[in-house]
Amino acid sequence: NTETKKYFRPAFSYDLLTPCYDVLTDLTGFGKSLKRKVVKLLELKGNEKVLDVGVGTGTLLIELNKSYPNLNLVGIDPDPKVLNIAKSKLAKYKVKASLSKAFAQDLPFSDSSFDLVVSTLTFHHLPSQAKKKALGEIHRILRNGGKFLLADFGKPKGPISYILLHLGSIFDGGEEMKANLRGELPIMLKDKGFIVDKIGNRYLGMEFLLARKDNL
DSSP states (O other): OHHHHHOOOOGGGOGGGGGGHHHHHHHHTOSHHHHHHHHHHHOOOSOOEEEEETOTTSHHHHHHHHHOTTOEEEEEESOHHHHHHHHHHHHHTTOOEEEEEOBTTBOOSOTTOEEEEEEESOGGGSOHHHHHHHHHHHHHHEEEEEEEEEEEEOSOOSHHHHHHHHHHHHHTTGGGGHHHHTTOHHHHHHHTTEEEEEEEEEETTEEEEEEEEOOO
């Protein structure tokens, strides 16, 4: 509905922390080190059209451009403050990309228009219904055979991870994190028609789900 579509949680849940986003994510391991891991997992050819859902400050687009300078890069985020930071960073690093203010639940792109979609640490911000709608939108805009890499928190492994992730969810996600902690993201992906594989190793409580839109 309209309220779900308009809802978003700013970086680190609080507007005041948005300007510190890059520093905080680098310190906690969720910044450049995570984005470089994601780039390696993607194993791109180098000429694809790529959408970053929840582009944040643009770090992933910058890392993608370093490894694959001929990619057609696009990013969306509902937060205008973080998009302004991204635009400045991309200009600084001379990275050409199209950035738009938009919601994952209502992507402003035509059907079958992307080769690859990637999203890192965005889905745990979304309520379950918004997650499902966003996955449907991503499936819609992917070309047949296209791929979606979803990098986000998964079901905790062991009691320590369980406690840490639940403490984190109080600060950054709350109710929206529950589907992640229950391990429901792979099920949601399959329900939307994706073929899903877990790839790579878990990283700071995160799992990497590679979902493919079937050619059939």
